[in-house]
Amino acid sequence: MTVESTTPVPKRRTLKALPVLAAGGIVVLLASLSMAVSVGAVSVSAGTVWGVLLNKLMPGMIEATWSQGREAIVWDIRFPRALLAMMVGAGLGLVGASLQAVTRNPLADPHLLGISSGGAFGAILALLHTGLFLGLLTVPLFAFFGALMATGLVLGVSRIADATSADRLVLAGVAVSFIVMAAANLLIFLGDPRASHTVVFWMLGGLGLARWDQLIYPLVILLASGGWLLSRAGALNAMTVGDETASTLGIPVARFRLLVFAVGALITGVMVAFSGIIGFVGLMVPHIVRMLVGGDYRRVLPASAVVGAIFLLWADVVARTAMAPEDIPIGVITGLIGGLFFIWLLGRRR
Template sequence: MLLLVVSIGLAVSIGSAGLSLSDVWGILIYKITGIHLFGDWSDSDVAIVMQIRLSRVILAVLVGACLATAGAGFQGVLRNPLADPYTLGVASGSSVGAAFIIFFGLQSLMGLWTIPLVAFVTGALTLFAVFALARSKGAMAVETLILAGVIIQSFLGAFVSFMVSMSEGVVNQILYWLMGSLALRSWDHVYMLLPFLIVGVPLIAFFAHRLNLFAFGERHAAHLGVNVERTKLIVLVGSTLLTAAAVSVSGVIGFVGLVVPHLLRLLVGPDYRRIIPLSAIGGGIFVLWADTVARIALSPREIQLGIVTALVGAPFFALLLYRHKLGGKGGM
């Protein structure tokens, strides 16, 4: 938590507007306490700090917390350390909705909320399609669930590719959304995402002990009194809604839900009672610094956030595979 608070403070202080550290913190202290301690700033400086930087920093923390918590939930239920928030095709579902809106020029249909709302709805509908495909006799086998997610993801991904190939003037808008970004976001997006985080993280954390039992197999967990199917359904729905909400405001940002729970598992062990809440904090820190790098690395131009997380996440993922390979050789 201390690292998160320090990261927020540093990220708000960094930017291309040329504001000094004393001005930034003078504005923050004045807005929080009403006391003007130091600094001499204009109304535009206040707007830059409060409306642009701070809202973006808070949104980055929320997006990272949602994706990392969802990743921990997916890995626990599917008993697969390589599962991530997009395993069940939610990203493809949200991408179809966003690409459809951009392709047909309907962004102004509901104002600022158009793309986020449509992306969230199509992402949630994707989940129910996967459940319908995977459910058999009231139960969902893990292998069938993953396979259904792969099928739906590939199918919807083809639609997105089709719209990208057919678009001309808006192809860049679609691609930018698919690569993920927090540019041009506001407090409205923070207010949209916050309720999902407030409800979703405690919900998944409530099932942390049951997820620990899942590690021994579903049959063993059932013998210990766990309602396996209900637990899987609630955790998967909660994780998917967190993912859909995050993707709807930021676009597709990869590797967060894969890397953060893995790293925490190495640091604090396999207990989901620790992994889930720490994933929320660690995910927020990871995306916050990734977005800060995206903002300032090539200033005044911005790098897409999804590119930065992939550049960091892919080498880490390769390291995990390498360690796993060494562990397998050692076991032999």
Template sequence: MSDSGRRIGRSAPEVTRAVRKRGTTVAVGTGSRGPVRHRPPFADRRRFAGLCAGLAGGVVAVGVVGIAIGAVPISPGTVVAALADHAGLPVSAVDPVADQIIWTSRVPRVLLAVLVGAGLAVAGAVIQAIVRNPLGDPYLIGIVPGASLGAVTVIVAGASVTGALSLSVAAFLGGLLAFAATFVLGRQDGHWPPTRLVLAGVAVGYLVSSFTYFLQTIATPNQVTRVLFWSLGSVASARWGDLALPAIVVSLATVWLLLHGRRLNALVNGVDVASALGIQVGRFQFQLMVVVALLTGTLVAVSGGILFVGLVVPHVARLLVGAENRRVLVASVLLGAVFLPLADLLARTVRAPVELPVGIVTAAIGAPFFLWLLRTSGRRAR
């Protein structure tokens, strides 16, 4: 028996049953200290299916409302008719002006918000599993600070320094380079211990942010405004051409993660458990981090640094469905796809006709809600 097997003292089948049993009761970060006393309300398979159906309906409802509300109000009936017309269904004629507003501006915006919300939620769920801490999010491994540096460099320095790089490409490359530094610094003995990975990510994030702040000190007032708006995130400039790459990346990443859900469950329960089940921990951690880096870098490049989605949404998902990671991923996708379009709707209506960066709204909603969740979950655990 291997050293890890001796430390566990159980056979692989017994460990597998233990992982499955704990999957619906142990929250990320609790390890083997015992089950949480509160059973998640949607841990049952039938209730979980009902939750997914309800959230899917919520995505459609929020999408229709988000398309209807704007500087030019459009009735939900007209929105549905326009969408049906573009889908090739027989409907009555739609006003051309309303159709142009719906199809060229608002539909891409809502769809991008759905993709970004779903993708950031999935990335947050995976990072929380890797570091075994519910406070993990995409900011933790340096991707967002790196992307911000790339974008700010383009905004402030311009083509004289960045050449032909667009803002989105520079943000993507900056995020990947910062992640690479975290990846190298966080490695120890062939794998990535959670504490070391977190510390490396925080250190890289602060270092990269110092360069970003320096560039802001030499920027013009107009450039500072652009930097601030990008750093807080927005989907206001979404066009149809912006959707293809995020849609492909989010879909492929989510499917791949779902296929490896059992391995992710084992990793959450500790390196020893994962090793006893025959998982090459270092290799699997590497694969997870690469998937998260590509996913987060792609989304941040098209939407900016949107706050709190990757932190709060996966935590809410675990409270609803338990700690089984395949269910958490599905619930996170749907919750994120509802949350961010709703936040974007508030961002463009709170001070209409002036639009707020959507990151302000996500933080304003997410932070108090997260504190309330911490308070209520602490009561349940007593």
């Protein structure tokens, strides 16, 4: 048997494995959602969780055998929190994968590039100094513009310092992140001391403020921006090869890179507005996904969304149960796991 006749076999096996991986991802996601809603200071059985959900979606379909207190815990507290965790994890996974493609940098991440810090700066500015003069949209809008400002600063610093290499771009992002966080700390210092404790949520990350009436904002941004990124998966594949190759394929490299950064800033800013700074999700998830499905962004992007949602669901479970009944800020959990993953990744690259 010749070599040529044997080479397509791994590809066929990979293609056959993709539906299995997709179905497995959905099953794990639903199981993780059920677990995230079930566990806590008050344990609720999985049957009660899905019974409450069905009863809310189709009233009278099943007989309610649970107490009003447990229904309130499941529907009013834990389900919004779990859904927000899924949206934030999916959004950060998409942003991380996209940034790694357009920068050709495996260490690119909205946290390391200062985008998350910019979003936190905007949220703190709205909460402590401007007030909610635009209603519930004030904090998401300010967080988006803060993230966009940080993105512009990173690109400006990298251009001024001629930091065109992948490693130097990350260093520029880290420098901008420190500067923006210093400015955010100054806003806290100058703000009302009685209200400053509320912004600790945005500094450490948390999902405890999730509410049904506010989930529409991150959901719309995630669907619209994520849909656009998925539609540009082919261009992201070309960008991973190099700017010259992408240009020969008719892609306006500079404009496309700026568009991806802007969309990434939009997703990150809105997610930060509702969850605070949650680091390293965008760094870890795309690497894990590429080990499972390969490097084609038509598979990497949707898989990053699913794996990111699963990861943040379980991180929230750990945050709620490790020191129950107290909640550990979820940014502490992701920071610990992400730091260890970062060290492993550096050793693997070496």
